[in-house]
Amino acid sequence: MTSPLQQKLKITGPVVITANRLADGTVVYRGARGDWTTQITEAAVATTAPAASELLVAAVAEDVLVVGPYVAPVELDSSGRSQPGNLRERIRVGGPTFELPGNFGS
Amino acid sequence: MYIYDTFDRTLVNERVAEFRDQVARRLSGELTEDEFKPLRLMNGVYLQLHAYMLRVALPYGTLSSEQMRVVAQVARRYDRGYGHFTTRQNIQFNWIRLSDMPDVLADLASAELHAMQTSGNCVRNITSDQWAGAAPDEVEDPRIWAEVLRQHSTLHPEFLFLPRKFKIAITASAHDRAAIKVHDIGLRLYRNEAGEAGFEVSVGGGLGRTPFIGKVIRPFLAKRDFLSYIEAILRVYNQYGRRDNIYKARIKILVHELGAECFAREVEAEWRTIKDGALALDPAVVADIAARFRYPRYEPLADDPPEVAVLRRAEPRFAAWLANSVANHKVAGYAIVTLSLKPEGGPPGDATAEQMDAVADLADRFSFGEIRVGHEQNLVLPHVAQHDLPEIWRALDRNGLATPNVGLVSDIIACPGLDYCSLANARSIPVAQELTRRFRNLDLARDLGRLHINISGCINACGHHHVGHIGILGVEKNGEEFYQITLGGRADERAQLGELLGPAVPYAQVADVIEDIVAAYLDLRERPDELFIDTVARVGIEPFKEHVYAVH
Amino acid sequence: MPFIKAGRRAENPFVRVRDDDPLPDEIPALVSAERFLAASDEFAGRGAPIGVIWPNKRNVAELAPHLDRLALVALAFPTFRDGRAYSQARILRERYGFRGEVRATGEVLRDQFLFLVRAGFDAFEIRKESDAAAFTAALRRYSVVYQPAADERAPAVRRRFTEAIPLGYSTRTETVA
Numbered sequence: 148m149t150s151p152l153q154q155k156l157k158i159t160g161p162v163v164i165t166a167n168r169l170a171d172g173t174v175v176y177r178g179a180r181g182d183w184t185t186q187i188t189e190a191a192v193a194t195t196a197p198a199a200s201e202l203l204v205a206a207v208a209e210d211v212l213v214v215g216p217y218v219a220p221v222e223l224d225s226s227g228r229s230q231p232g233n234l235r236e237r238i239r240v241g242g243p244t245f246e247l248p249g250n251f252g253s
Numbered sequence: 254m255y256i257y258d259t260f261d262r263t264l265v266n267e268r269v270a271e272f273r274d275q276v277a278r279r280l281s282g283e284l285t286e287d288e289f290k291p292l293r294l295m296n297g298v299y300l301q302l303h304a305y306m307l308r309v310a311l312p313y314g315t316l317s318s319e320q321m322r323v324v325a326q327v328a329r330r331y332d333r334g335y336g337h338f339t340t341r342q343n344i345q346f347n348w349i350r351l352s353d354m355p356d357v358l359a360d361l362a363s364a365e366l367h368a369m370q371t372s373g374n375c376v377r378n379i380t381s382d383q384w385a386g387a388a389p390d391e392v393e394d395p396r397i398w399a400e401v402l403r404q405h406s407t408l409h410p411e412f413l414f415l416p417r418k419f420k421i422a423i424t425a426s427a428h429d430r431a432a433i434k435v436h437d438i439g440l441r442l443y444r445n446e447a448g449e450a451g452f453e454v455s456v457g458g459g460l461g462r463t464p465f466i467g468k469v470i471r472p473f474l475a476k477r478d479f480l481s482y483i484e485a486i487l488r489v490y491n492q493y494g495r496r497d498n499i500y501k502a503r504i505k506i507l508v509h510e511l512g513a514e515c516f517a518r519e520v521e522a523e524w525r526t527i528k529d530g531a532l533a534l535d536p537a538v539v540a541d542i543a544a545r546f547r548y549p550r551y552e553p554l555a556d557d558p559p560e561v562a563v564l565r566r567a568e569p570r571f572a573a574w575l576a577n578s579v580a581n582h583k584v585a586g587y588a589i590v591t592l593s594l595k596p597e598g599g600p601p602g603d604a605t606a607e608q609m610d611a612v613a614d615l616a617d618r619f620s621f622g623e624i625r626v627g628h629e630q631n632l633v634l635p636h637v638a639q640h641d642l643p644e645i646w647r648a649l650d651r652n653g654l655a656t657p658n659v660g661l662v663s664d665i666i667a668c669p670g671l672d673y674c675s676l677a678n679a680r681s682i683p684v685a686q687e688l689t690r691r692f693r694n695l696d697l698a699r700d701l702g703r704l705h706i707n708i709s710g711c712i713n714a715c716g717h718h719h720v721g722h723i724g725i726l727g728v729e730k731n732g733e734e735f736y737q738i739t740l741g742g743r744a745d746e747r748a749q750l751g752e753l754l755g756p757a758v759p760y761a762q763v764a765d766v767i768e769d770i771v772a773a774y775l776d777l778r779e780r781p782d783e784l785f786i787d788t789v790a791r792v793g794i795e796p797f798k799e800h801v802y803a804v805h
Numbered sequence: 806m807p808f809i810k811a812g813r814r815a816e817n818p819f820v821r822v823r824d825d826d827p828l829p830d831e832i833p834a835l836v837s838a839e840r841f842l843a844a845s846d847e848f849a850g851r852g853a854p855i856g857v858i859w860p861n862k863r864n865v866a867e868l869a870p871h872l873d874r875l876a877l878v879a880l881a882f883p884t885f886r887d888g889r890a891y892s893q894a895r896i897l898r899e900r901y902g903f904r905g906e907v908r909a910t911g912e913v914l915r916d917q918f919l920f921l922v923r924a925g926f927d928a929f930e931i932r933k934e935s936d937a938a939a940f941t942a943a944l945r946r947y948s949v950v951y952q953p954a955a956d957e958r959a960p961a962v963r964r965r966f967t968e969a970i971p972l973g974y975s976t977r978t979e980t981v982a
């Protein structure tokens with residue numbers, strides 16, 4: 148969970164590009180069609196550094212749509228769908244790991 | 254508290270208009286994120302893990318009941334029904350949309366609240382003692398000086414692009430409740446031998462990657478020189494602070510690299526050229542600011558009213574709360590009430606909109622409409638008549654704000670950590686929650702006495718772990734959460750940094766280790782009233798190490 | 806590049822002269838700090854104005870003995886986040902009383918115009934045309950300032966005494982018992 152802002156681009160498994168939507172901060176993932184989706188399962192998966200880099204460069208260029216794109220690891224589940232690959236990404240999918248005050252569940 | 258005039262209000266409204274324009278230009282793409290980021294930070298808007306976070310300034314931790322209601326309304330309308338009170342006396346909202354920020358700021362501005370300079374490389378919220386204006390041991394109300402400095406530093410054209418953030422704290426009591434020694438500038442207002450009030454000025458305190466305790470560079474600064482001297486410090490820092498490496502950009506590094514004496518000479522040289530200019534403080538100006546502070550019209554009351562004595566005998570829970578959460582006020586018949594935001598199992602420092610409204614009502618009825626926020630993330634009703642204590646307690650108890658654990662082991666200070674913050678390496682809130690469960694027994698907590706646990710989710714140390722009696726720092730090892738534990742830190746007038754206990758401990762074992770440390774203390778203390786921090790000072794950390802690492 | 810001087814669009818008369826090029830006659834010349842400080846004979850008796858490009862890492866005190874010979878000091882913003890030149894400008898104006906042109910160069914953006922003016926800059930080499938077009942509006946963003954600086958705007962602390970503004974009691978926060 149070292150902040151990805153300090154990461155070097157080093158691919159040791161499947162990764163996706165994730166960011167936050169500019170207008171509302173929602174967590175989004177870059178899809179295969181160059182779109183931005185809120186579902187990690189629809190994210191374009193890269194398995195090599197050049198492929199990840201290409202996705203990232205395209206994402207960074209979309210400064211008017213998203214903020215702070217970076218490369219995030221995923222794990223492929225038994226159906227081959229992407230699931231968050233570390234605790235930080237699990238938290239970004241599921242929200243804080245405890246019940247929020249004000250009775251908003253996670 | 255300080256009452257705004259049309260100048261103050263105009264400035265805040267103009268700021269809202271400016272930010273509305275900046276947000277619009279960002280959303281349209283006219284501004285890139287690189288150009289926008291420092292602008293939004295100067296308005297307290299962060300991008301976090303899940304969403305944007307807005308940090309609203311509560312100047313020197315003071316707010317009115319009306320302001321609290323507006324804050325509650327923002328939580329309801331634009332966020333998820335709660336807010337988080339921070340270690341710098343601000344409040345944070347975690348879920349607000351960027352597109353809503355201008356409206357949120359406009360709503361806040363209608364209550365004379367703002368988010369100016371709560372982030373960014375500029376002078377941040379000037380913090381102070383949450384008991385200012387009420388504490389018996391105070392020389393004068395330090396908030397007047399905090400307000401003088403707040404105005405001076407707000408949109409100060411020269412100092413909005415400093416090498417790094419700049420945090421100032423001020424206290425006017427011998428017992429420092431504002432942690433001034435771990436601030437970039439720490440100011441202590443006191444009376445010298447001649448009976449004059451002035452400031453002891455420390456610089457270069459700070460936590461984070463390279464923690465330092467501040468060094469005194471001027472033992473006595475006259476009131477007249479308050480602004481010009483601080484201006485000189487800021488100007489030296491602006492020019493000579495490092496800009497090549499963000500981890501070496503705080504003033505503490507500059508003070509360390511030059512040495513305190515050399516740094517002091519640089520400041521004095523700059524100061525000599527400006528001390529008699531426009532910044533020489535006319536006492537009339539200070540008096541004018543002071544006159545804008547409204548103080549309660551206290552009634553003449555006696556201490557220890559019978560209502561309190563009766564309930565204390567009849568209701569042990571009230572007695573426990575009274576002994577723990579109620580402190581002496583400088584005016585007879587009054588009291589300072591601390592509201593614990595550390596219930597068992599709760600995220601430390603959070604309050605729901607309902608709780609905020611309840612506090613606002615209680616402030617109106619019982620505290621002359623005034624509320625405070627402490628750096629330990631609790632709230633305070635500063636001017637409560639003692640005869641109202643029974644009724645306040647019942648209301649607080651109903652609202653989950655009367656846990657009698659203020660200053661005790663379960664009164665944990667924690668940053669938001671990896672559950673919220675994009676800088677974090679590990680979670681802090683669940684660690685705090687588990688600890689409040691392990692130490693839920695209030696008899697035990699009382700027996701342990703004053704014991705400050707501070708938790709930070711990363712080296713940026715927003716939880717102030719370096720100065721916790723027990724400090725817990727989240728780190729990452731091979732994708733897992735581990736925690737380094739330190740003992741013996743202090744944030745008060747005897748400020749010091751904690752010492753590392755031993756190898757980092759995995760998430761699942763942290764609460765066990767803390768229990769072992771506490772058990773060791775019970776074993777090692779000379780007598781029941783020897784505080785944890787004093788036992789550590791007396792025996793050192795070796796005996797604690799043996800206890801903990803023998804078991805694990 | 807758009808250029809603003811004294812609040813309006815202008816032509817920039819100064820020519821940047823490289824260190825190894827001769828000084829042109831009769832034309833305002835902008836030279837590096839090294840050149841200006843090294844060979845002042847070169848500038849003696851010169852009719853046309855001379856300006857110096859001053860790095861933001863260098864103390865402007867070095868310029869103090871020479872300011873009467875300078876028509877222009879150009880200060881630098883390598884990025885807009887590097888705020889050292891704000892201090893340099895204020896020192897030139899307020900400590901040394903420099904009355905020539907103080908010019909902002911480098912990454913000079915609209916959201917800093919007002920602060921630059923307050924710090925004593927009176928000329929701006931501006932990157933974006935849209936920012937230059939918004940110059941006047943940017944200066945009007947704030948009608949209230951809290952602190953004195955290099956400009957003439959009266960700080961609120963002074964205006965409170967000189968203007969008859971009633972204290973704004975907010976009845977919602979009145980704490981009188």
